[in-house]
Amino acid sequence: MKEKQEKLSLLLENVITELKNxxxxxxxxxxxxxSIYEKYRNKPHFIIEEERYGDLGVIVANLKKTVKKTENLKSQxxxxxxxxxxxxxDQLRQKVKIEILIPKLxxxxxxxxxxxxxxxxNNQYYYEILDLIENQKEHLKYSEFKEVVT
Structure with a gap:
């Protein structure tokens, strides 16, 4: 019985790694x-003998339905x-040089x-970026003026 329980836990670990991948x-x-291990701990043959019983396939299908994928959120x-x-x-290309715009953006x-x-x-990002770039230009003009004066 211990041997079958070890096979069961090994098989479930393999399923977990496949689904994680x-x-x-x-x-x-x-x-x-x-919870699945606790349910099948006393009757591991239902999962170990995949060809004879379809429990493992049902478990995997159920897991795929109930557990969310995490990569989708990051890619979205x-x-x-x-x-x-x-x-x-595209919106700011006409107002600002690309060399300045891309890093700021x-x-x-x-x-x-x-x-x-x-x-x-609603152009919130548009105006915030324009303000950011204009403030940088004013700061540069002030520092250039300061260098000329001193």
Whole structure:
């Protein structure tokens, strides 16, 4: 019986690593697998003998339905950031030189805690970046003037 329980835990660990590699949330997987192990601890043959019983397939399908994928959130945020960058670059291209605009735009977007399309469409980001760049220009003019005077 101990040997079958060890095979069961090994098999469940393999399933967990496969699902983690597919991008499923590891914390939720660990929690669910703990309860599955407790359920099948006294009857491990239902999972070990995959060909004979379909329990493992049902468990994996159920896990895929209930546990969320984590990579999607990161890739969606990256897509959102890239889209906003492109939109702002197109909007500001006529007003500011690209050499100045691109680094400022990247810096500005990384400092934002939460990026939203509505702030792009109501031009909030647009005016904030313009103010940021104009303040930098005034600061540079003041420092150049100071150098000339001294």
């Amino acid at each position: 597919e991008g499923y949330d590891s914390v939720a997987l660990e929690a669910k697998m703990g 945020y990256d897509d959102l950031k890239n889209n906003i960058f492109s939109i702002l670059l 990247k810096e500005y977007l990384t400092k934002q805690e939460k990026l939203e399309y509505k702030k792009v469409f």
